[in-house]
Amino acid sequence: MNLADRLQAAAERLGGRAVLTLDEAELTYGALEELSARLAGLLRCRGIGAGDRVAIMLPNVPEFGVVYYGVLRVGAVVVPLDPLLKRREIAAYLGDCGARLLIAWHAFAETAEAGSSGTKADCFFVVPEEFRRVLRGVPAEREIVSMAPGDTAVIHYTSGTTGRPKGIELTHANLGGNAATVARMHALGVDDVVLGALPLYHTFGQTCSLNATVQAGARLTLLRRFEAGRALEVIRRDGVTVFQGVPTMFIALLDHPGASDMSMLRVCASGGAALPLDVLRAYETRFGCEIVEGYGLSETSPVSATNRGGRHRRPGSIGWPIRGVEMRVVDEEGRETPTGEIGEIVVRGPNVMKGYWNDPEATAEAVRDGWFHTGDLGRVDEDGYFFLVDRRRDVIIRGGYTVYPREVEEVLYEHPAVRQAAVIGVPHPELGEEIEAVVALRAPVSAGDLRDFVRERVAAYKYPRHVSFVDELPMSATGKILKRALTRPAPSPR
Template sequence: MSAAGGTVDTALRRAAAGPGGVIEGGRRRTWAELDHAADEVATVLAAAGAGGGRVALRVENTFAHLGAMFGIWRAGGTLVPLSPRLTASEAASLTTRARVAAEVVLASGSVAISSRPAAASPDPGLAAIAFTSGTTGDPKGVEITHDGMLFAAHTVARTRRDAAESVAAVVSPLCHLPIFVSHVLCRIVTGGTIVLGTFDVGELVAVIERHGVTDLPLVPAMVEPLLAHPGLGRGTTIAKVTVGSALTPIEMKQALAVRFPGADIIEAYGQTETTDGLTMTVGRDALLRPGTVGRTHQGIELAIVDADGRTLLPETRGEIVCRGPTVMRGYLDDPAATREALRGGWLHTGDLGLLDGDGYLFITGRLKEIIISGGENVSPAEVEAVLGDHPAVADVAVVGLPDARWGERVAAAVVARAPVEAEALLTHARARLARFKCPRTVVFVDTIPRTSAGKIRRNVVREELMRRAAVSG
């Protein structure tokens, strides 16, 4: 059982007797009503013989999908959250790897259960298997426990000073477990209120005014269109603006501070393997210490180490490592990757950074090859494998290029073995990959630079594509 008290489902049961709840499409419902919706899904799962197993769900930002998530946990199951943006083949690959007992499908107000053979054994302590893009192409299944989720929710809520009076707009995709923990579970354990939706700038501006939103969690790609909207007034109820999922330029945070003069401007850092955030700024630290992503949450340890695992002094650049109750249990069916990631008792994040003398963390780079575009993680190797399957492609390298709105955009350098148009390659990719993974830029080159071991020299590819963009732009 969790030090925070039971399972994720327990948190909703406790909240059901208190204030707050969910607003969706203008309709306000209590946490008690969400608790009832979870009961209904749990009953259907039990009747189908799928209670206690791994259950997949394409998670959308709706009250019904929240009810399904908690219903899976109430039935004693492990949630396998899937992005609704995945293609059918991508989703099928993940559910097969997870050996799910069933998939929950919500349609026209009803709950349908699709049972699956060869299911894994029940695992009561395992809350979720969250797939995240891996550097080698195949997404890794991150095993997250009930203990980890509850601890993360309580410690993040404490740092951010969440309260029962908080009203948070939730427009980032809840299929990402850290977003669910930060945007929803934190509000449940503090008795707050959430306003559910997807990112439509006009609707978000209206929601802020209509429901008196106090907490505004964003990803960097949302900031520019929001600030440019003529309907966004300065006299709003916003008390806290949080940006995360990708590093946010200081100019963007300064613009947020001007538009919301009385609000905390918060930046958070973490990854799926840590359940939710590792660090967070408070107040206006993000403006006073440009570039920082804050200090660690209570109960989390963080250090900077060199290539041999030795702890480095402040102001020295190295890999960010961490340990604590929110760290994943491991990678699904991948003991070698688990040992590598958790070696020495620390989670090795693959990110580079430094700590200043006051314990503030600054991100300086990335050991991993992951591209972060609009808050979504994209594996270059996965995109390369798809493009490489096209008969006209002899070789390919995929990198992230700087983008003012999306943080990074996916770009592909392609060596063609036969005449082919860029649009044909994009059509090929879109049929096999979620749209956010597909390249926005395709550049034809003569060769792909590689090391003597055959690895792509991504820094050289990136520099060449940026040079060509500068010449053509």
Template sequence: EIGFVLHNSGAEIIVVHPLIAKKFGPQALAGLGARHVVVLNGETKGKIAASEPCLAKDGGEDDIAAILYTSGTTGKPKGAVLTHKNFISDVVSLVRSTVITRHDNFLCVLPMFHSFAWTVCVLLPLYCGATTVILETFQPNETVNTIVDEDITFILAVPPMYGILLRKAKPGQLKNVYVAVSGGAPLPKEIYYAFTKKFPINFIEGYGLTEAAPVVSINPVAGIKKPGSIGKPLPDIEVIIGDEQGKEVACGEVGEILVKGENVMQGYYKDEQAASEAFVNGWLRTGDMGLMDEDGYIFIVDRKKDIIIVSGFNVYPREIEDLLYSHPQIEEAAVIGVPDETRGEVPKVFIVPKEGEEIDKKEVLAFLKPKLAQYKLPREIEIRESLPKNAAGKILKKFLKQE
């Protein structure tokens, strides 16, 4: 994937973490097409910090700010072309949807090449004059100590991290936290309820995608929060639920989540066909199926490409996954479709038990049977120690499907 991104982007300089340089070797990285490889060790950081600005360039709002590559959960990564205007408009919409002051302290435990971290953990606090405390990796004890020692008021993380904080942190250790935002992957309701019960803070789920710089919607900080919902569209961002032709469906009906706004990308770098397919009637196709209720709250049903068709019936993996996450012994779950001679496809479940717990396949099936229609029940159940994830904590189902 690194090689594909470098060749596709035409990058001439690679800035590399020492661990990556050690794993691959600078010469191997240079062989991928870049003219220069900079290993960012302590000495390099010092030189950069002490140096004078060597380039001065006036940029416009429509100039390209970044080419951010999608996580490639369904295929090869695509480079979303984002301008300064795309990023700033998303930041301004976020500012209008919450209250942030220069006294706030953000915690960044997410990789900063990811659009969620870049916009919400870097650009947003910079815009507001707030502080960002950056941790190199998510280590539970270090993270909890940092929240306490640095008087963190805003936490931005992905669901698995909140599951760990739920077990590791004591209620008083998060007393200064005003808002905890979950994004990057669906937030299981069980984690939401347990977290809000233990920590009396604003715990809200949001939604976004790289192609939208990335935040599209969020549950209100002050106002009604609907568990299981990704909230309402941010100010100045339009969202509809549409059919295949991009026509808006009725309230409460399931369709594709379509987005429009100044935060939306210009296209995919060097891939006009994919860029054309990403839009319908001027709306960005998210690839996520969802519905909108009468109050304007959006609920994700599932990824369009993850829907399992069993004997002609649509089965949404997330429905099964949400049930599995409610089981007291299950830490993580993923559901995919596998080929079946008579039904076309059938669900297959992958499960990671909680630490110190053991669970039997028969127990899992017995747990699901009263809660699901017969055709939705998994025909295969596999128990594992871990599931493949990307750097942002999203489970990579494509690798499960390739096995």
């Protein structure tokens, strides 16, 4: 099997239908198949074949699909990189995976060239009209290289928020199976239009937007970057039926004055981070569109669990495992915890990564007896619904008491003045850690009022003694709040 087979099959059925659009730019299934075959021909001319790593540094543009499927077509491995990476980051990733080629967007040429200098990677820059002209002069590679299900298709690098970034090896079976499951769960079809607001270089956007769209024969309408007003414009202009996003996107839409009824959306799916329950309720009340929350990590391709729509949904939960996937909550010794008790979420199934690139020790630590240890804390209720409690590394120990930041954040989001909230532990000489809330506001409120608001709703040891205000919380490119950027160092000895 080869992921590129999905595109070829769709092109045979739907050649003249649009698959990727960006404002006025459009690629049909037939054109995407033809251009990706020519990109494969270009790679062949450069001596690139099965197993070689090709890095892609492209924004959300139709050319991403051309390059992505073209690289897979020759059996090479896609290494997607954030286009906003700096020189030393690019050099580190290219050096680690031994990439033969870096295909980058023309606007990032200077940084890409500097980053690739000193590595084994040559550079090729994508300039839209020039790109198509070059490909027209290259013979198309009609044959798609046959790959084994366990062969690596993509290496995704972790964000590095917990230490040195690691390359996550995802196979053709991992990604193909997960995309097919997403397409089936959302009942995607040829008449659906999916909003491409998620970065395509990330596994969430790649699997749930790009690959699932192609699997279903639907259309993906792209946004280069998410901005609430622009997203609303595209949703209405293009008749979007499926919106997949991260919590910060739903919060931004709630804050936008031009947002109104969006009941035309058939599916709203949230992932990437926990969605505050108060945000979910406010969004659904205001817009008349149900949000289905799911769960996964890059290491799980990414979807592991999700709510189903209608009566099968349990707001506040991440649902239950997708078909073929098992999930459990375990204690420190790996024993399954009783119903309702908090432990680590572990995952087993065809979505679990092959391993970390060239890092057998990290792989053995993460995957034990076939179970991937997520580092996320959760619980399971009597009906089998999973609830995400927090990241293990984010838990605060205050004077011997355990505080789960997400619980406090949920309370903060209930306050009408709070737009974004992060709760972190800061060093304290007697208690070990003290609780601090870092908040971005949509309306004026004092630190004291917020502190009192939380104190009235949680146990005395849980409320934040410190409240600080920022204009915006630091975010990753995929919409996750970067708590490490907020954590204060230990105070100097007096």
